[in-house]
Structures are given as structure tokens and as C-alpha cells.
Amino acid sequence: MDLEISGRSAAEISDSLRGLVERRMLRPGDALPPVRSLADRLGVNRNTVVAAYRQLTQTGVLVTRGRGGTRVADRAAVAQEGFAADTVLRDVGTGNPDPSRIPDISRALARVAGRPVLYGEPVIDPAVERWAREWMRDAPADPFSLTITSGAADAVERLLASALTRDDAVALEDPCFLTSIHTVRVGGYRAVPVPVDDEGMTVEGLRAALADGVRAVVCTPRAQNPTGASVTAERAGKLRAVLAEHPYVLVIQDDHFSMLSREPFHSITGPENRRWALVRSVSKFLGPDMCLAVTASDLETADRLAVRLTPGTTWVSHLLQRLTLALATDPEVTADIERAGAHYAERNIAFAERLAGRGIPARAGDGLNLWVPLPVPAHAVADRLMRRGWLVRSGEDFSLGDPDAAYRLRLTTHDLSDADADQLADDIAAAVDAVHHQSARGGMG
Known part of the structure; x- marks a missing residue:
């Protein structure tokens, strides 16, 4: 050169x-x-x-x-979650919760207004801390400390920054949550992909990543985005055994779907792990604008995290903390959250059955999305769906190198009416057939 x-x-x-x-x-x-x-x-x-x-x-x-x-360094922008701006297409790739399933905060707001909070007061509202400690009672070890951050992504970013330096290796699921890809890239860390199957992060993939020298692992124990996979009890036990041999690797479990999940939580860390964090956000069930997450972690990790959350500069608003507490302890709201979780599961199962009935076998996992396997390249199907009025997500956006992602769509369909869901399923099947026939003739998809 x-x-x-x-x-x-x-x-x-x-x-x-x-x-x-x-x-x-x-x-x-x-x-x-x-x-x-x-x-x-x-x-x-x-x-x-x-x-x-x-x-x-x-x-x-x-x-x-x-x-x-x-x-x-490649500074190319990472695809982001959310609605696509400036499009007339029906967007079914958003990854968003259903706005009609997000609780109305207006009643609770009136109850949480109180005295002003001043500099030097506890970072966590005492009542919120009592509630949060109960919410995190299934944390993988005790004692643990609690930290409040501005959402799960904020917690993961601060946890990595408190433990790593640039070029340190981080194990990420592959395919991966877009925000995790962005966080690792912006932080200057090296992403090491760990394959995900129907039971979550694979054992051999994690073992290989640890052999590659990763200093942190980011895992989604339930409702993995984009696949919908949840770590089973058997898989969690095997992952714990692997991680027990690396007790000083920081293991972050991002349990983002928590209260909405239809699956039990199985931790991949155990008492042998000295550096761990369990993160739970309220964004999926109280709304993305409720930027609050609770992190339970070992005492040293919590101390490092606290340094980056100095009172008066980067603490989470006590008004927001109290509002979260008021909503999360309201019996009517918690009943609505339970109904919302059931709704997402039922609608995803129903759409997977629609696709299966049209010759596209799909499995509904946990979470807000469907990860749909296709027999032809997903980008070609996405192009044809655009002509039919739909905007979808091709699996390549979520890939760290997984070749199968090029043959996947991630769909967010839980808020479609039955008629619209039927139409989308018809259009996906038609697009797959068109790409298949075009490919058989030797043309472009």
C-alpha cells in the first residue's frame, strides 16, 4: 500500500x-x-x-x-428501531409496542407530584428502590445493588463503558438487537457474534467467543430481538457452566420484555460469576417515552456504574421514578400489562399460522416481532412488498455475519386487523413466489 x-x-x-x-x-x-x-x-x-x-x-x-x-473504522450508520420517516407505506417493521396497549399516565401524574427533589438526595427514590428490589428478586446472586438508568440501552452502554476500553471484545447474539450493535460500534468495541437458536444463545458459540477473549457478554434471556427466542432452563444451565470458568467476564442480561413475557426467566449466570448485571426496562409495557430501567448487579459493578450516574447531572428524574412506581403498582395497570402480553403472543401466533397456511413455515417466539424464514433472499421479497404498499425489515439489518439472516424478515404485525393481516400474508406469499419464479428463469429477484 x-x-x-x-x-x-x-x-x-x-x-x-x-x-x-x-x-x-x-x-x-x-x-x-x-x-x-x-x-x-x-x-x-x-x-x-x-x-x-x-x-x-x-x-x-x-x-x-x-x-x-x-x-x-467503519462509521457507517447502524439501522435504527422505530417507524421509518417520510414513507407512505404501511410499516410492519417497526419493533414498536401497540400504542393502544400502553397505559394512560394522566391519572397517575396527579398522584406523583410532590415536593421538589434537590441536589444531594438519594439517586433512587426510596419507595422505588423497595419496589425495584422486589421486581429483581430473581436476580442471579445476592447480595446485589440496584441502579436506575434512562432505559436499558443506557444501562448497557454505561455498563460496558465502566468495564471496557476501546477494542475490547464483546460477545453479542447473532442476529442481534440493533441498539446493541450500535452501542458496541460507537463504543469502539469489537463485536464477537454468538449464534442464536430457538433456545437462545448457543453453548458452542459462547464457548468460542470466550476463547476469542471477550471481556463482556450481552445476552437477552427472553424475547430475543429479532428472533423471539427465550433461553430454556436446560440451555441456561449449560451456559452457566461455561461462564463459571470465566468468572470475571462481565455478563449483562437484558431482560427487556420482562412483565410482558410469556416465558419464565432463566439466568445464564450463577454464584460463580463475579461480574454480572440484570437489566429490566419499562419501555415495552409503559411506553418507549418512559425512559427508565432497573439494573441489579454485583456490588463492584454497581459501584463502577454509580460513578457514571453522579447526582445532579445524570440521575434519572425522581418524577419519572415515582410515575413508574405509581403505574407498576396500580392493579388496573398491571392487569392491562398482563392482557397486553397475552395480546402480543396471540397475534403473533395467529400471523405465523397465516403464513404456514400459505406455505411459509413460521414460528412465533416471545416478544413483539416475528422472525420469518424465507426460501428466497429477503431483500428481493422486501422490494416486491414495497410495490404492494408494505415496508418490512430484511434480516441483514440484524446480522453480525449470520448467513441465514439474508433469508429472514422481521415483522411487527400485532396491531394489524384480521383483514390487513390476511392481506399481508397473501402479499408475502405472492412476493416469495414471484422471486422464486424470477430466479428460476435466471433473472433478478
Whole structure:
């Protein structure tokens, strides 16, 4: 590679490389010269080049790939959850809860207004802490500490930042929740994919990731997004056995669906694990705008997390905490949450049966979405569905390298009427047939 890299000191070499990236002479994914060859060319000590590369990896300009060398970081945007903006299509790829199933907060608001909370007061409202400790009573170890954050994504980001440095490896499920992909990429960590099957994270995949040197594991124990898989009791036991051999790896369990889930919670960590966190958010059952999550963790992890939640700067509003408590302890609201969970499960099962009746075998897991296998490339089916008025999610958005994701759709169909659900199922079947016939004729999908 003929690059105009110059400099005698680490700072000068770093500035030279940064300039090449800014002028687009080095592009995302491009490999940099090996340390030894660049040091020989510049006539400097190899440690000088190592220091220059380290400066740029710490600022996110470069990434290290082990035997794959050092490369320019890919800053391409990660696909995001939620409604697509500026579209006239019917969006069935949102990943959103049904707004009609989110409790009305107006009555509770009047009850939670009280005295102002001032600087120096406890970060967690005492009444909220009592409720949260009961909610997290099935945490994988005791004693544990509680932390309140602005949602599950905020908790995961802060947990990783408190334990890792740039280029540390993190085990992520594959296919993976979009926000987790984004969090790891922005943090400058290296994602190590762990395959997911119907019972959750695979044992061999986790074992391989640990052998690759991951310092943290992010796992969804129930309603994995996008697959809907939940960790079974048998699988959890096997995963615990593997993780017991790596007690100082931080294991984060993101139990985002919690109160809505139709499946029991089985922890993948046990008493042998010294670094663990269980995160539960209220966003799926009280609404995405209720940005609050509870984290139960070991005492040291909680202490590290607390440093990043200084009172008066990044604490979670006590008004929001009290509102969450008022809703989560209201018998009418909790009954509505139970009905919402049953609704999501029933509608997903019904749509999976619609697809099966049209020759597309689909399985309804837990959660808000369906992960639909197709016999043809999903992007080609998605293109044809757009012509029929539907916007769907192709599985590639969620993939860290899983080839099967290219033959999957993630659908959010729980709020469709029966008539609309029938129409979507018909249109998916028609699109699959059209792509299949086009492919058989040797054309484009």
C-alpha cells in the first residue's frame, strides 16, 4: 500500500494518518501497513508506530482486528428501531409496542407530584428502590445493588463503558438487537457474534467467543430481538457452566420484555460469576417515552456504574421514578400489562399460522416481532412488498455475519386487523413466489 504516511514521533505519525483519513485517501475498512513495515519505512522504533496506532484507536479513527490487522473504522450508520420517516407505506417493521396497549399516565401524574427533589438526595427514590428490589428478586446472586438508568440501552452502554476500553471484545447474539450493535460500534468495541437458536444463545458459540477473549457478554434471556427466542432452563444451565470458568467476564442480561413475557426467566449466570448485571426496562409495557430501567448487579459493578450516574447531572428524574412506581403498582395497570402480553403472543401466533397456511413455515417466539424464514433472499421479497404498499425489515439489518439472516424478515404485525393481516400474508406469499419464479428463469429477484 503506497500511502504518504510521515512523521518521526507517535504524534506526528498519528496526525499524518488522521489527515489521510480526513482527505479520504484512507477509507473505512482499509488496512494500515503492519507495524514493522511502517516502522522500517519511517526509520523509527516499532513502539512509536504502536503508540500512533493506539492513539487513533482510542479516538475511534482506527480499529484493531487481531490477525486481521489495523483498519480504518467503519462509521457507517447502524439501522435504527422505530417507524421509518417520510414513507407512505404501511410499516410492519417497526419493533414498536401497540400504542393502544400502553397505559394512560394522566391519572397517575396527579398522584406523583410532590415536593421538589434537590441536589444531594438519594439517586433512587426510596419507595422505588423497595419496589425495584422486589421486581429483581430473581436476580442471579445476592447480595446485589440496584441502579436506575434512562432505559436499558443506557444501562448497557454505561455498563460496558465502566468495564471496557476501546477494542475490547464483546460477545453479542447473532442476529442481534440493533441498539446493541450500535452501542458496541460507537463504543469502539469489537463485536464477537454468538449464534442464536430457538433456545437462545448457543453453548458452542459462547464457548468460542470466550476463547476469542471477550471481556463482556450481552445476552437477552427472553424475547430475543429479532428472533423471539427465550433461553430454556436446560440451555441456561449449560451456559452457566461455561461462564463459571470465566468468572470475571462481565455478563449483562437484558431482560427487556420482562412483565410482558410469556416465558419464565432463566439466568445464564450463577454464584460463580463475579461480574454480572440484570437489566429490566419499562419501555415495552409503559411506553418507549418512559425512559427508565432497573439494573441489579454485583456490588463492584454497581459501584463502577454509580460513578457514571453522579447526582445532579445524570440521575434519572425522581418524577419519572415515582410515575413508574405509581403505574407498576396500580392493579388496573398491571392487569392491562398482563392482557397486553397475552395480546402480543396471540397475534403473533395467529400471523405465523397465516403464513404456514400459505406455505411459509413460521414460528412465533416471545416478544413483539416475528422472525420469518424465507426460501428466497429477503431483500428481493422486501422490494416486491414495497410495490404492494408494505415496508418490512430484511434480516441483514440484524446480522453480525449470520448467513441465514439474508433469508429472514422481521415483522411487527400485532396491531394489524384480521383483514390487513390476511392481506399481508397473501402479499408475502405472492412476493416469495414471484422471486422464486424470477430466479428460476435466471433473472433478478
